[in-house]
Amino acid sequence: MAMKKVLLIGAGADSIEHGDELDAAAFQVASVLKEQGWETILIDDNPFSFTLDCPDAIDHACIKSLTVENVVATIKQYHPDAILPTLGGRRAFELIQAVSETGILQADDIELLGVPEATIRQINNPMLLGKTLHNLNVPTKAISKVDNYVDALEMVQRVGYPIIVRSVLPKGAGWRSLVHDQDELKRAVATGLRQSRSGQITVQQSLAGFKEIEIVVLRDGFGTMMQLACVEDIDPIGIHAGDSIAVLPAQTLLDREIQDMRDTAFAITRKLRIVGVNHVQFALDQANGKFYVIKNNPYFDRLTAFAATATGYALQVVCGELYAGKTLRDIHLDHGYYKHAAVTEPVMDHVAVRMPVWPFAELPDADRQLGTRKKSTGTMIGVGRSLTEAMFKAISDFPRIEQDSRLAKQDQLSDDELVQLLIHPHAGRLFMLLAALRRGYTDDELTELTKIDAYYFACLRQMQTIEDALKGHPGDTELLVKAKYCGMSDESIAKIWQWPTTKVVAMRDEHVIHRTFKELEPSAGEFDQHTNVFYSTYEMEDEANPSPSPTAVVVGTGPLRLGNGTSCDYFVANTLRELRDHGYQTVIINDNPSSVTLAPMLARKRYLEPLQSENIRAVLDVEHPEVVLIPASRHELIDQLGPIAKNIQIAEIPEDQRPTSLTVGEPLDSFNALFDGQLIYPLGITADLQSTDDLSYQPTAQRFPARLTPHDFALLEKQGGQAISEQKAPGLYQVVFVHRFDGTFKQLLVQHMPLPEIAFLSKVLKLNLPGITVRMALGRLDGDALNEALVPKGETKMAVYRAVFPFKSLHLVHEKPTINRVLGGQMQFLSDDDFE
Structure with missing residues (x-):
């Protein structure tokens, strides 16, 4: 039997609607399909996509804009047997419907995996879907x-x-x-x-004010179904689910409510003949127990990523097996899981909280009021034994400056202003709710104003009670134990006690108040299975053991924020892959449930922890690694861990360090090269394109290679090489020149190559620049090996990169597209005619 070919439809640039979770799903699903003997083809134009560059997952990477014409051309080039649209979100569904209307799917007898074409049409047309649900007697608005x-x-x-x-x-x-x-x-x-x-x-x-419940189910091709998760959003209908704090498992539902919604989700999934994942959203009127189906997403999204991470269920891996034709009963997950893990519904002995992350520090003029349109850019996860612990951990990675600023502003609000903000919520409303509790509002009053269940105010009140107790008793050992068990960070306790954080750490060490780690697995300890996913708490038994030597611990970059987009995750994922291929036991610490770096193919062990020094120190105490890699943007971690990480090599993962003021009225050209400490290895020259807004040149849009005369190219290469040779440390560097209108050049600065350019050039040159950098740092590349590694794998074509910004989604009209506001990116290869 000939190998089957499958075309995967990518998600395109990261946006307000989606981040890294779709690339993470694509990587894992494609890896499984390839293991099952499928030939994989991916079409996408996201320069930050790790999957596009990964030969472990993709046989043919097609970097093209996601248009009907390009998909049809790709079909004609590769002749796939099947197309998988569930990895590209809603946009992929709309694209595949348009492709189908060309007739090529029928003419070439191409199968759609995961969802039939009729289901795609219903998802794209709410009226058609409404008729189907009506025929099922499913209550809808x-x-x-x-x-x-x-x-x-x-x-x-x-x-x-x-x-x-x-x-x-x-x-x-x-x-x-x-x-x-x-x-x-x-x-x-x-x-x-x-x-x-x-x-x-x-x-x-509108069902505004009702409770929002989200159920994730799985179905195989023979109709076997199971529920993966029942997630409860703290905020009611009227606030986009992606902007709400989400809790798993659901905390306030009756069993019959859960069962009725579960049965309805099963009925919808069966009727739509979905194979794989289906995410159904409900509005529940708890006054009478009546519920409505408000949305159905038969594709991967941010909620499915959270559900998989929080339960420990290998959702993406299982879906890959289902797409390959297996049934849930036939799937045997890799070592660590028991025999029927894939068909056993997950249960939890812990609580997970998903916290939204906002872009308003970079966009202070944006409207912060929450509504039905999503405004958050990323999410953080907190996992603990209780809701209080999970909540404290979920907010501990918020920048302290941001928390202090919010609290200071809330203290200045009048009671009338506070009430208006409770009724018409704004981003970061958790801090507003805590402020209301401090002013004496009762749980019932707050439930009436916010439509949030009173149960959650009891949790918030417990958080406040702990903080109040600490304020009155600095240095109290029993209160310290209680605060740590409830998830409070050392930094928060130190702030309340007005102590240096180091003093709190010393007190914990003195009284042996140390973390233990629990393995997060989907049977809650019922079966002997091991996911190698851990979270910390303060109990007696520790379930984490050191990894075999050599071990490398990598600190993730956390939730998606404006600036680098997911180019950070691109670099970290490539770093993990390179370390793994060189024999290291890879360990990742991250609190972004959507991150591709949490894929089990990349990291042997995964710790779902806040990216704070105390949490990282606890992991190092368990793992005893030889190498620790930390993002340069987390410079405080490097400073704090340096003195205690003896005999551990600490290396920085590069971060975008280009100053925001680097916007000039004359063209900018950048010489890019790798420096091994002695020799310069040129990687070409990029040119910044002119902004259509203010006619300035800035690195949010670039062309490679720059259009220069041979003389100018040689001049920049010589001057750039000289500037880089004066640097102290090896690495990827960039020398930026102003190309004056009189034809001369002025050197502007030398810097580490920003991560977006690393991702872009890696795809243009067909080189794994992050991997080469890691190998060089490990001493695995001498001069000859570097020369060989830096030979482009195929023809180098002209290409353009353009950053994507959230302005349109946030209804911002006159915002300037600067590098600290980048959300995603698009790229395309060009012909000579495109430059004319």
């Missing part, structure tokens, strides 16, 4: 598709305000608006019709 204001008003008169207006087939990011009166309706209808490619909008009944 009222919805109508209209193309004018009069019909929209008629719908509102039937269901009443508030209502939600959405664009059908939106031109850009999905557009929607929560409407409370007739004036808002007029504006929403006009905007929605402009945003729609079909000139239509949907008018939907």
